[in-house]
Amino acid sequence: MTSIENILFEHGPIMSSELSNRLHLKESIPLNTASQKVSRDRNIKKIKGFYTSNQSFCFLEQHEQNGLFYDRFIKSLFDNGKKYWYCINALRLHGGMLHKDFLECYTNYPVLALKGHLPFNKVLQKFIEQGILVYNSPYYSIAPKFSLQRNSSVANRTIEMIKNDTITSFHSLVKNIGLISFNTGKHFAEYGKYRWSFKGVSAVTGLFQNGSPGFLLADILLGTSIYKDDVSFFIEKLKSIQSFANAPRIMPFLIVDDLDKEALGLLKQKGVVIGFIKELFGQKYAETLKELVSILTNAGASLKKSPDKYLDLIKQLKKYNEGLVNNIRGTLFEYMVGHIHSINCQSIDLGREIIENNARHEMDVLAIYNDRIVIAECKAIKSKIDIDVIDKWINIKIPAFKIWFDKQETFKKKQLEFEFWSTSGFTKTALDRLEKFSNSVQKYKVVYKQAEDMRQIARDMDNKKLKEELDNFFLKTDV
Template sequence: MPNEIQTLLQNFGPGLTTDLIGVLVKNGLTSAAARKRIQRAESEYSRMAGLRFEKNARFIYLNEQYGSRQFWDKFELACYGAGKSYWGAITVLKAKGGVVAVADFPRVAGTPTARKGQLSPARILDRLKAVNVLEEFDEGERAYVRYRPFFLGIENMPVSVANEIAEGVALEGIKDWARRIGLGSYGKFAIRGGVQPPQVAGITWDLTAPSYVRPLVSVSQQGARPGFLVCDISLFGSIERPEAEAFLRKCDLAAAPASMPPIMPMFVGHVFSTEALELLKSKGILAITLRNLFGDELAQALRDLVIMLTDMGARASVDPDHLLRVMNSLTQIEGGSSNLRGALFELVIGSLVKDVEGGYLKTGDRRQDLASGRKAEIDVQLDRGDDGGVLVIECKAKNPNARVSESDIRRWYGDRVPLIYSILTNGGSYKEKQFRFELWSNGDFAASGLKWLSEQPLAMDGYTVGWRDGKGLKRYADQAKNSSLRTMLNDYYFHSALRRVVSDPSL
């Protein structure tokens, strides 16, 4: 027969010990007696080990309740009421699709890296991992963290990565806009992924800059002291009230130290819910949509970029003319083209080989090897029919003067090719087909890498290998029937190299 505490947990669900004490007090016990009763019944319930809340409360539950929807809802409610640092990290992570790069988690957590009385992002991550709320995993060459309950985030992985790319392009535009109108010191902007981390008051943001806008400046005998512009961006979906509340908490933490100069917070998204917008504006936050910042064309181009990078159907049959329009729009953003070249190179190459050779195309396909459990992303895969076999291309987009290194070449030949071949042939429909693996780049290959590659066997049992550098790719592109493909490659991947040839006839 269940005891009183078990009955309470069955009726009210999992919760904090302080909440149960409150129920018992309402039923006539004193606080001390209620606390003792919960302690005496501890063998009848479980608790989240290692996770303490305000007033030393613990989150307790019956074993059969663990992992249910009610369990996680009650856990988040407990965090909201008595563990805001945990709640903020979970809320922002879920708002971004449930998965972010580990390197970006401090920005998601929104707490100071080192401040007395506050949990650091590293401590939050460790504690939430310890209780199976968050977990780390590797995808390609990067480490990610995801919200574990119900595996939220696994299916959103491509969308989250695509939004990260789109946010990077948008941040370049925000930086250019803010420094042109004088919101921050022109040469002192810090942006995520840059050399200097964008931190203010020990808290990580997407963009920061010292600001000499008059309301932010304080003057003393030592001279003028600037305030700071701080900005976060969220493009996964509509910004709802919980995400807005988490941003406000982050701003309050940044403004808390007495010695901290004023900050001007800005939150950028595609769209805000009415409730979120009203809350942010009531607290003096600049809540700005991409359409407000950049106009309809650029805002739509950023949406289209995410769609092209995530929807497998659209990616497999992407319209080269539409792709060119998106690139032309987004490269109006100063600094945006360098982010786009790598992100869209495989789409351009996939569209190119389909245009030239026909067949069935896949790009950016993430697969797992059944034999080893290892994962790989297949940049371009073209099934050319029974007679033509399968062409698999690894794409390396390079900035002017950059080369595909010998280490990249060795890794492709010795690791990626055998892994992808295993993925496509183990138990799959491609088992009897002939494979051709090629490494393509718009730039040059390191001479030492080409020398090493020329010394390796190029024909193996079941597949052959080859490569195309920028010159070879240009010759191949001349066969394209669609002029937009040639225009994209010439303007965004070959243009600098062509200018060098014109300026130096000896090349």
């Protein structure tokens, strides 16, 4: 092992400047010579192109399996490459994965050409080329090699649905009270070459300038703790557009469910209107949303600790926002199936993603029992499940899940079971295919559940709340 490798082995991932300085002291050689040796060393790994003074982030291959690697990397960007840090921080805040529309909003990279600034697409491409990010259209995610505690894709998608719904409600509010002109509100709109979650033309007195109206601009952060540094992307976007010659006047909003005191103080100092959800739409609604996000981001623990909690939230959400609860019906149905399994299984997971057969696959529900593993597919749609969906499940998903299962040493003595749950049932051809397939397989078990099966399960569980929501929400045909 070389001196450079020894330093990295002892101190972990560090910047090339620090590595050179340590080598300079260790070997009593000129600093320039030490820098050249670090630069030319092919035995260590480096992340380049993001740092001031042409520095690089240096590490050993073994560091990639350590959680320290991710923490050191994000700190290296904050200290030495702040403009690139915004992207990684946005992903970190949102469980490691974000829809392209939201990531464009949460970074201060222009989406159109702007002199002196790297555009969003070029910045993101640099991350992808170095294996830091993965793009699976339309989502960007932090590469698996970074040991990061991640939200499930179910939680991420549902939180994004909640944010989209909140933006829609905010749109209605500012239009109805006259903060924006009628029919000018746009979601995920470009303004000043940057992306914003919401934009509207405002004719409010005080925003007019040289006979032209101003603009209301808004972004939304929800479902995560927000600190001072986390709101800097918004302030930097505002600073950039306000520096333009003859820039229109603006009214900036940041919509949040919670905020650290320092972040609140900074936003107020910069003249940003903080739109707390509890103030915009009511305390009870805000609390319900917060609880919903919490159980989704900690689904396994929540199901074991308070398995019925989601049933209470469904009832509350119906009072405040029936449209939203219907939009996330699919997620809540997966949670319901997880609830049923959680009563007797050892552990439960929702939205587990795997990569097999050169493709990404998602397990709606993964239930681990003492003697078996259950992987459930869940569909809560109005129409009956057709043969095409069943063929994809049988020919693509099940083989991928079987390969994954066979690789798990801890599952060696467990039976594998696949389930398909459908609130609307199956077409005759789909049902025939399921019956034939179920009867033909021997190495694992295949079962399917329809409305009456679910009602019987609820009766056997003697769970009054579950029986009510099955009939009034999950199995109701007019939602």
